[in-house]
Amino acid sequence: MRNMKTISGVFAAAVMMFFASVSYAAGPGSSLEKSVAVGKALFIHGTFGGNGRTCETCHPAGGTVPGKMPGNITIPSLSNAAAIYPRFNPRVNKVITLEDQIRNCIIGALHGKPPAYGSIRMNALVSYITSLSRGKPMEMGGKPQ
Numbered sequence: 470m471r472n473m474k475t476i477s478g479v480f481a482a483a484v485m486m487f488f489a490s491v492s493y494a495a496g497p498g499s500s501l502e503k504s505v506a507v508g509k510a511l512f513i514h515g516t517f518g519g520n521g522r523t524c525e526t527c528h529p530a531g532g533t534v535p536g537k538m539p540g541n542i543t544i545p546s547l548s549n550a551a552a553i554y555p556r557f558n559p560r561v562n563k564v565i566t567l568e569d570q571i572r573n574c575i576i577g578a579l580h581g582k583p584p585a586y587g588s589i590r591m592n593a594l595v596s597y598i599t600s601l602s603r604g605k606p607m608e609m610g611g612k613p614q
């Protein structure tokens with residue numbers, strides 16, 4: 470019985486430490502807002518060692534307005550992108566995540582080297598793009614706006 474108490478005590482302490490270490494606050498100056506800011510800077514300025522293009526080359530105004538591709542082809546904004554992933558991509562015949570799409574654009578459009586999954590830079594890009602969808606309804610597989 471004593472052991473059980475010790476185990477549940479250790480477990481309770483671990484749970485408390487976990488919650489203490491996770492910041493839910495998203496106010497200015499929070500770690501989350503810092504990640505959003507780093508992601509925004511990468512979005513505007515990052516070339517990822519590629520051909521000199523940045524995300525803004527095709528997704529102007531931080532991705533908040535519709536984009537333009539060479540040949541005057543209009544593409545949707547990224548304003549609800551985070552709310553519609555994961556989605557099925559018929560070109561690769563599988564479900565892809567937001568990270569996968571970011572990597573696709575870095576490899577295919579910037580000819581750059583994408584940050585690793587789970588890296589600070591990848592998570593910052595995800596944070597920034599997700600921040601654009603704040604308040605939008607989750608619509609997994611839905612249409613880009």
Ligand code: HEC
Nearest residue numbers: 522523524526527544547550570571574575578579598613
């Ligand atoms: C040469 C133009 C070009 C550049 C540069 C570019 N993209 Fe894209 N991006 C596209 C196109 C075209 C799409 C439309 C989706 C597709 O490829 O099917 C897209 C789609 C996306 C989407 C998904 C939007 C949705 O609603 O489905 C995200 C997220 C995205 N891009 C992020 C980025 C990021 C981050 C960068 C910079 C690292 C970037 N893109 C750079 C052309 C570009």
